[in-house]
Amino acid sequence: MLPLIILAVCVLHSHAASLVNTTGAMDELGFCHCSVALPDNTFPADRLEILEISNKDLSISVQQEITKMKSYQATLTEYLLKLKNLTRRVDVIEMGGIAYTELDFELLKLEIREMESLVIRLRESMDGSNVLVETLYTEVHNISIMVSQLESYDKNNVLAVRREIALLRKRLEDCEKNQNNEVPPQINYGSCSHGGIVNISKPFVVQLNWLGFNYKFGAWGKDSYAAGNQDVHWVTPLTTDGRMMNIIRYYPTYDNLLLYKGATEKVLTKNLAYNNYDYSSCGQGGGIIMFNSSLYYNCYNSRDICKLNADTNGVERKTLTDATFNNRFSYSSSTWQDIDLASDENGLWVIYSTEQNAGNIVIGKLNSSTLVVEKTWMTSQYKPGATNAFIVCGVLYATRTLSTRKEEIFYMYDTKTGQEGQISIILDKMMENVQSLSYNPNDHKLYMYNDGYLVTYNIAFKSLPKPV
Numbered sequence: 001m002l003p004l005i006i007l008a009v010c011v012l013h014s015h016a017a018s019l020v021n022t023t024g025a026m027d028e029l030g031f032c033h034c035s036v037a038l039p040d041n042t043f044p045a046d047r048l049e050i051l052e053i054s055n056k057d058l059s060i061s062v063q064q065e066i067t068k069m070k071s072y073q074a075t076l077t078e079y080l081l082k083l084k085n086l087t088r089r090v091d092v093i094e095m096g097g098i099a100y101t102e103l104d105f106e107l108l109k110l111e112i113r114e115m116e117s118l119v120i121r122l123r124e125s126m127d128g129s130n131v132l133v134e135t136l137y138t139e140v141h142n143i144s145i146m147v148s149q150l151e152s153y154d155k156n157n158v159l160a161v162r163r164e165i166a167l168l169r170k171r172l173e174d175c176e177k178n179q180n181n182e183v184p185p186q187i188n189y190g191s192c193s194h195g196g197i198v199n200i201s202k203p204f205v206v207q208l209n210w211l212g213f214n215y216k217f218g219a220w221g222k223d224s225y226a227a228g229n230q231d232v233h234w235v236t237p238l239t240t241d242g243r244m245m246n247i248i249r250y251y252p253t254y255d256n257l258l259l260y261k262g263a264t265e266k267v268l269t270k271n272l273a274y275n276n277y278d279y280s281s282c283g284q285g286g287g288i289i290m291f292n293s294s295l296y297y298n299c300y301n302s303r304d305i306c307k308l309n310a311d312t313n314g315v316e317r318k319t320l321t322d323a324t325f326n327n328r329f330s331y332s333s334s335t336w337q338d339i340d341l342a343s344d345e346n347g348l349w350v351i352y353s354t355e356q357n358a359g360n361i362v363i364g365k366l367n368s369s370t371l372v373v374e375k376t377w378m379t380s381q382y383k384p385g386a387t388n389a390f391i392v393c394g395v396l397y398a399t400r401t402l403s404t405r406k407e408e409i410f411y412m413y414d415t416k417t418g419q420e421g422q423i424s425i426i427l428d429k430m431m432e433n434v435q436s437l438s439y440n441p442n443d444h445k446l447y448m449y450n451d452g453y454l455v456t457y458n459i460a461f462k463s464l465p466k467p468v
């Protein structure tokens with residue numbers, strides 16, 4: 001605005017000057033004639049005024065735009081900072097030096113983002129016409145906002161939100177199923193009327209083990225026996241060298257597990273005298289399974305199988321003939337797991353190896369009350385070539401590592417036919433190493449102890465062709 005005014009002032013001055021110093025001419029009668037060249041128009045003060053006013057308006061709106069821009073920029077900078085921060089934190093997480101609640105939180109955010117995109121897709125495909133989906137959308141969105149606000153969260157908050165998410169997720173899944181208008185395949189838990197594993201779901205991270213991030217080795221799960229208590233969840237982080245199972249927690253319900261509350265704890269080491277401990281009841285490695293209210297595991301520093309009754313705390317043991325132990329043929333991603341207990345629709349199994357079978361996997365059918373191996377099958381899969389194994393409907397499945405984020409079920413052996421073969425079913429992992437993996441026929445889930453995190457997967461089975 002200022003230059004315009006100055007310009008106007010200059011114009012006025014020069015007009016005044018030309019008036020003053022105009023040269024005149026005298027005629028013969030002595031009249032002085034002088035002509036004054038006036039500018040075409042008189043000075044447009046009104047236009048200046050209008051200009052001034054509109055400029056003021058303009059400058060106000062420019063100011064507003066600038067303010068807006070500034071705030072955009074601030075937001076952008078903030079986002080960039082956040083992004084940088086997040087990247088840095090992820091880097092730190094990947095280097096392994098972070099408090100677990102923080103990682104928990106990041107995983108949580110990941111899950112929510114995944115769910116949000118799912119709802120959005122669902123919402124789009126429904127044209128916003130479905131009340132249920134709209135409600136879900138609001139709820140998921142609310143949670144998403146809530147989590148964003150939870151910068152100074154505490155552990156229980158995260159867990160409470162996680163429980164809500166689990167519920168929402170369940171409803172989402174139901175909703176999606178209904179939407180696809182597919183008749184959901186009849187799921188008969190405990191039944192084997194299907195054609196084997198066809199796919200594995202995304203991992204569901206339940207939580208970190210109660211001892212924390214440093215306890216990378218361990219196992220967890222529920223009772224695999226059909227008549228067993230389906231509410232109790234057991235968790236056993238091993239000692240940090242991955243060798244000894246010394247302490248077990250039984251959580252009476254899933255909610256208790258989530259809240260780290262109300263657990264019964266069992267310590268297996270016996271203190272005989274000062275500095276004299278008895279480890280004979282302790283376990284070795286993460287090949288642990290719960291069946292009919294007892295934990296079955298490799299007894300510490302031996303080739304024996306132990307059976308710990310969770311109600312009476314009594315321990316029975318029996319030698320597993322010819323089994324190698326003490327890290328002779330463990331799995332590739334976990335040490336001390338030479339003997340891996342498993343269970344399926346048919347009961348208890350043991351996965352191990354012998355010198356006679358050159359370190360290849362041997363499958364044994366175990367009698368759950370006598371611990372006697374009733375039958376064995378020799379496979380040609382080298383046990384340390386697998387990261388873990390589990391059994392579904394009498395078929396052994398073995399996994400191997402593809403990358404830090406992907407695991408593959410690559411091998412199977414059918415004990416019904418004696419046939420073995422290569423397959424490829426990919427599992428996404430949250431963390432790099434599978435420390436234990438087992439199947440529970442009562443919920444068709446895989447239970448994984450993944451570098452300290454308790455993770456589950458849903459198994460999808462091939463349906464059998466309908467009888468004509």
Ligand SMILES: *[C@@H]1O[C@H](CO)[C@@H](O)[C@H](O)[C@H]1NC(C)=O
Binds near residue numbers: 017020021
């Ligand atoms: C106008 O003329 C007078 C007298 O000749 C002179 O003093 C003055 O500087 C002139 N002004 C301009 C603006 O030329």
Ligand SMILES: *[C@@H]1O[C@H](CO)[C@@H](O)[C@H](O)[C@H]1NC(C)=O
Binds near residue numbers: 081082085089
């Ligand atoms: C970055 O993250 C740390 C926590 O790791 C937090 O204390 C800090 O305030 C964050 N900075 C920004 C700019 O968000």
Ligand SMILES: *[C@@H]1O[C@H](CO)[C@@H](O)[C@H](O)[C@H]1NC(C)=O
Binds near residue numbers: 138139142
């Ligand atoms: C979402 O949050 C708003 C305000 O925070 C609340 O009024 C509304 O009831 C919530 N909606 C749902 C579906 O929870």
Ligand SMILES: *[C@@H]1O[C@H](CO)[C@@H](O)[C@H](O)[C@H]1NC(C)=O
Binds near residue numbers: 199200
């Ligand atoms: C298998 O499951 C994964 C994870 O849910 C999914 O992304 C993939 O599309 C599924 N593959 C098949 C063949 O169904």
Ligand SMILES: *[C@@H]1O[C@H](CO)[C@@H](O)[C@H](O)[C@H]1NC(C)=O
Binds near residue numbers: 292368369
């Ligand atoms: C389950 O446990 C009960 C009680 O200890 C026992 O009577 C039953 O034989 C067990 N069943 C199996 C299959 O081990």
Ligand SMILES: *[C@@H]1O[C@H](CO)[C@@H](O)[C@H](O)[C@H]1NC(C)=O
Binds near residue numbers: 347367368369370
């Ligand atoms: C275990 O062995 C005992 C004794 O041989 C037998 O009576 C029982 O049926 C077997 N249990 C199972 C579950 O096969």
Ligand SMILES: [Ca+2]
Binds near residue numbers: 340
């Ligand atoms: Ca296993």
